[in-house]
Each structure stands twice: as C-alpha cells, then as structure tokens.
C-alpha cells in the first residue's frame with residue numbers, strides 16, 4: 190500500500206513517511222492509493238478475533254514498510270486490558286471497546302476506556318508506539334508542538350510520555366480548561382512532556398503553533414512535528430472499532446448495521462467511511478454535531494461552508510466546537526471519484542472562504558451510495574438526552590455522546606441495529622453533568638483525587654518569539 194495526496198500532487202509514499210508528516214506538499218491530505226476489500230468469508234474470520242488481532246489484520250493492509258511481526262507486537266502492546274482499564278465493568282476491559290445494549294437495536298460502544306477518558310486514546314496510544322518505532326529505525330527525533338483546549342493534548346501527552354525520540358510541547362489557554370483536564374495534563378512528571386499555559390484564549394495558542402510551523406527554517410532546525418486529527422495513523426487505527434462494534438451487534442455477518450458518531454473534525458466518522466469502503470456492511474453513518482453545525486449543513490444541503498470565528502460557538506460539547514472539518518477532504522475525495530484536480534479546486538474555494546456546493550449527483554450519492562445522515566443538537570438537547578439515558582437505562586453519558594444519542598434517535602430504524610459511539614466519559618465534563626443530573630458524575634476509582642497531585646507547567650505570554658525561545662531551550 191502506498192499513499193497519495195487528495196489534491197493529486199504527491200508521488201506515492203510509504204506509510205512511515207506520511208506517518209510523521211503533516212499536510213502533503215501540495216496542501217492535501219495523505220490517503221491510501223486504494224482500499225483493500227474484505228468479503229463475507231474474510232469478515233467471518235475477523236469476527237471472532239480479539240481486539241489486538243483484529244487491529245493487526247486490518248492495519249497490516251495499510252502498512253508497507255514495517256515487518257508484520259514487529260507491527261503485530263506493537264499493536265499487541267497497545268490494545269491491552271491494562272491500558273484500557275477505565276471500563277465501568279473491569280471484567281470487560283479485555284474487550285477494549287465493550288458494547289452495551291440500551292434496548293432492542295440500540296447500542297452504546299465504549300471508546301473512552303483509555304488513560305484520558307476520551308476516544309482519542311484509541312488511536313493516539315497506537316500512534317505513540319508507532320512514532321517510537323519509526324523514529325528509532327530512521328534514527329530521527331521529533332518535537333511535537335501543539336495547542337489544546339482539552340482532549341487532544343492530554344491524549345497526545347499520555348501516548349507520548351516516556352517515549353524515546355519524542356518531546357511534546359503542549360500549549361493550553363491559562364485558566365480556561367476544567368480543573369480535571371488541567372490536572373490530567375499538568376500532573377504528568379515525564380521529562381519529555383512540557384505543558385505551557387498561555388495567557389490568552391485557545392485561538393492565541395493555535396496561532397502561536399501555526400506561526401512556528403510557518404517558519405520553515407525553525408521548523409527544520411528543531412524537527413517540529415504534529416499529531417493533529419489529519420494524521421493518517423489516527424484515522425486508520427479508528428477503523429478497527431467499527432469492525433469490533435459491528436461484530437458485537439450484527440445478528441449474522443453480512444447484515445446491515447448503522448453507526449452514529451459525535452463529530453467535529455470528521456476524523457472519527459471518516460474512519461467509519463473507510464471501514465465501509467473496506468467491505469464492512471455499514472448501512473448508515475449518522476454524523477452528530479452540536480451548534481457548530483458545519484457538517485449537519487453539508488449533509489443536509491450539499492453545501493460546505495466553513496465558519497468564521499464570529500460564527501463559532503463555545504458549547505457544552507467543546508471537543509466538537511469547530512470552524513471547519515479537516516478530514517472531510519478525505520471523504521469528498523472518494524465521493525467525487527478520487528479526482529485530485531477537482532478536489533484541489535473545491536478546496537481552493539474553501540480556503541477563499543467561499544465554500545462549495547456538491548453537484549446534484551454527488552449529493553444524492555452521498556446519501557444513497559455512501560449512507561450518510563446527520564443531525565444537530567443544542568445545549569438543551571444535551572441536558573435532556575443525559576437525563577433520559579440516566580432515567581431509562583441507568584447509564585451516565587457525557588455531553589458529546591449525548592449529541593450522538595439525539596441524532597441516533599432521529600435516524601433509528603426499528604429493524605437495523607444502531608451503535609452510538611461514546612466519545613468521552615462524564616467525569617471530564619463535570620459542570621454540564623451536574624447541570625443535567627444535579628450531582629457529580631461517576632469517576633474511575635484511580636482518578637479520585639487527581640486534582641490534588643503536584644502540577645508541573647510553565648507559563649508564557651501569547652508571543653511567538655517567547656514560544657520559539659522556549660522550544661529552542663528545551664528540545
């Protein structure tokens with residue numbers, strides 16, 4: 190398997206090369222040259238495998254330059270009951286992403302049992318091990334400079350902590366994260382993890398990271414890299430749990446199953462699209478958004494129009510607060526028949542802030558041939574969903590999963606199993622949970638008292654030169 194760019198301007202590359210890179214040189218995203226396809230017999234064989242074995246059987250198709258035995262060992266070390274031990278039912282931890290039946294043909298798949306209690310651990314933990322392996326073989330090092338308002342930064346830090354050849358400098362807005370999120374990141378004492386609290390908002394953090402990346406000389410000298418949601422390694426790791434969830438609920442292999450996915454940057458549901466391309470019998474992929482409904486608008490009207498900051502809202506499902514959905518480019522590339530020139534011209538319109546509208550044919554195929562549906566929620570919807578799920582099923586869901594619950598209800602079909610992907614645990618979003626349920630959410634036992642641990646972080650003004658000096662001194 191080799192990788193090309195969605196905008197058609199990159200000679201085919203190997204997995205290890207695109208793993209460490211960001212955007213392709215032509216500004217596009219790396220994507221597999223072709224999708225392998227699993228037939229029914231192959232799916233039958235996959236259906237009984239453990240999570241790690243299943244992951245190897247899928248991911249191995251996408252990795253051309255890591256020996257199979259090494260990849261297998263690396264995956265086996267990643268998906269263990271010890272790493273994914275936050276399950277409410279420890280006996281099920283070995284399943285990694287256990288599925289709970291809410292009622293007939295309505296299920297919840299747990300993706301938040303990793304160290305930082307959000308689904309980003311599913312991919313990021315594998316990325317940590319892949320980075321360490323690939324860097325050691327290339328004899329290189331990388332310094333990841335990122336900005337976070339919560340979930341991504343902590344998942345990256347817990348994946349990269351203690352890894353040889355990797356340093357992490359993670360910017361976060363001073364005093365803006367929840368006490369739990371802050372404690373999760375700042376309590377890490379590993380020498381290769383550097384937390385920087387910036388005196389400003391998240392946008393200021395993001396701008397500083399962008400400015401560092403735009404300085405090509407600085408970037409090359411200090412080997413600056415990223416692990417953002419366009420990273421192909423993350424997308425391919427996420428494909429695996431769609432297979433696992435499918436096998437858990439399909440009455441027989443080959444039957445249709447629907448998935449509902451709380452979405453922001455379109456990374457999670459892009460993996461669902463790829464699972465479907467690989468031959469997994471997914472019927473519908475329901476994209477759930479919050480008030481930042483760029484994607485709901487796209488799937489309902491065929492028009493993709495990223496928003497300015499003036500139309501971007503701070504919501505109670507903050508990890509879905511996006512202005513544009515970076516990974517959408519990969520799906521549209523497939524939708525329009527993998528025409529890189531055409532894709533490049535559409536994204537030129539996106540970058541000019543004009544946006545674009547799909548042709549009538551593509552709009553129809555997006556629903557009929559690719560099975561996409563969508564729905565949006567408001568803060569009031571989230572509170573109502575959290576209460577309803579607690580009352581009806583005795584289960585606490587977080588505000589992002591609540592966006593998924595509402596969308597799943599809107600698009601359910603009594604005869605087809607619907608799997609809602611849980612993207613975080615309630616413990617991460619205490620304020621909204623208290624607002625909905627009137628009491629503190631459950632928290633995994635080993636994280637009780639997290640906020641009392643000693644915290645280690647530096648503070649910086651929102652100033653690019655200060656960040657450059659900071660990076661140069663430490664890595």
Ligand SMILES: *Cc1c(COP(=O)(O)O)cnc(C)c1O
Nearest residue numbers: 452453454455456457508612613
């Ligand atoms: C990142 C995140 C999302 C959105 O996922 P995308 O891959 O960006 O679509 C949803 N919920 C939670 C809790 C997240 O952390």
